[in-house]
Amino acid sequence: MLPLSGLTDEQLHQAADRFGTPLYVYSAAELDAALGRVQQAFSGTRIWYAMKANPNLTLLRRMRAAGVGFECVSAGELARAEHIGADAEGILINGPAKSDAEYAAGARLGATFILDRPEEVALLPAHARVLIRVNPGLPVSTHDHLATGAADSKFGVRPDELPATLSALRDAGHTLQGLHLHIGSAIRDAADFGAAFERVAALRAMTGPLEVLDVGGGWGLDADLHGIAAQAQAAAAVFGAALWVEPGRYLVARAGVLLTRVMGHKTTGRAFTLLDAGMTELLRPMLYGAEHPVRALWQGEQQQVSDLAGPACESGDLLGRDVPLPAGATRGDLLALLDAGAYGAAMSSNYLTRPRPAEALWDGQEWQVIRRRETVQEVWAAEE
Structure with a gap:
């Protein structure tokens, strides 16, 4: 069980598989x-x-x-x-x-x-x-x-x-x-x-x-x-x-989780876990230095420490620094950033013409889409 989110690992995998990532999910x-x-x-x-x-x-x-x-x-x-x-x-x-x-x-x-x-x-x-x-x-x-x-x-x-x-x-x-x-x-x-x-x-x-x-x-x-x-x-x-x-x-933060998938790994002067979510989905780490609890939804006995890097061409596009994760993550493995129900989806942007993520609510019995994922055509619709 994820701390205080009200959502199980199985439910999070189900939501990511059904709605894609990046994805915001909430527990009613x-x-x-x-x-x-x-x-x-x-x-x-x-x-x-x-x-x-x-x-x-x-x-x-x-x-x-x-x-x-x-x-x-x-x-x-x-x-x-x-x-x-x-x-x-x-x-x-x-x-x-x-x-x-x-x-x-x-x-x-x-x-x-x-x-x-x-x-x-x-x-x-x-x-x-x-x-x-x-x-x-x-x-x-x-x-x-x-x-x-x-x-x-x-x-x-x-x-x-x-x-x-x-x-x-x-x-x-x-x-x-x-x-x-x-x-x-x-x-x-x-x-x-x-x-x-x-x-x-x-x-x-x-x-x-x-x-x-x-x-x-x-x-x-x-x-x-x-x-x-x-x-x-x-x-x-x-x-x-x-x-x-x-x-x-206080009312919404712990109810929300940002789900993101591992895209790969990279080591320069630091070790990075590359994700399909970043500053366009969750700006708080870049804006406030906010630290969100992280839960890796894959198995691995050993721990490795890395920075969580988003896909933007911005050095500040990091969702976490020195985060301990189970070793052995492969492309497509799922990661959950907790306490993300506040100022997460609300501050998401279309920078880089990235469609804003979908949002889904678990009502105790089933998933309800409460905001569908944007398309790229919707991002530029006001420009036509």
Whole structure:
């Protein structure tokens, strides 16, 4: 059994043989289990899914059926939320540089706006519902590209800007629902959350009582959710506010596996295992230095260490460094990259005119194709 993916080796071989590789596969059982862990830890808390982690319509419909709302950061994500039937009470719109089209779509859908900078007050549609995103100015234990609550990040309103922002919102006739806080993704040290919650709670003297405190997400996959929840609930109580959370990666990462086949081997100054998947299918290792657990689906008594190299003509096209694998892999052997359900398929690209991979969901009884594999003709269709 693969760790926490909910999928067996036999099921993964079946999916790869049936649908080809590269291929994203998901376990419905693990999707449900991840949501259940959040619901249990954050009892009574409103849960919003950060759609950017994985916007597949089938996954979104499952979450909507479970009562989850959606945090959207583009007009396209707003359109997805509308397409699956999310209503005004189930949509947040976030982002540091919203377009006119996004303000208009948010207004039409009745979404709650997450305000990211003071001058945005003048751009909001009339009588908007608003959460102010606060930047606590704290270093956090994650990759620089994932740190959103640091003093030098592009996100949020500085605490010293908050009084003037609150006044401007009132003068413009908008409704302040509360404050929003999100310090980053894949946070390694849970103490970072406690420090951020304390800093936002200290703003109570400026804001007075609030309806909502939204503390975002960003928890590591092995985080103590009950401990984080207790600290978040204490911060919300300072404001007399309801607590909201916005998990993204946590809800979908461990449910997803990227399946890829061995294309060959090569040794230069380093040893490489060549794969049919790479940066066009899984960008996180190149973008964030992300390390995904790997499971080789072939047998071999001895271990050998190699880098996992994709097919692109890019030196950075590596899915792993110094990965121990069973010796003796031959062309066509199957490899599984775990914890790939978040920011995997969502960030896949058509670089090199590579069709994006198919996606399939195991519902406990059978495989369901939830995104068919693109053809090369579809890749260039908009150019004709």
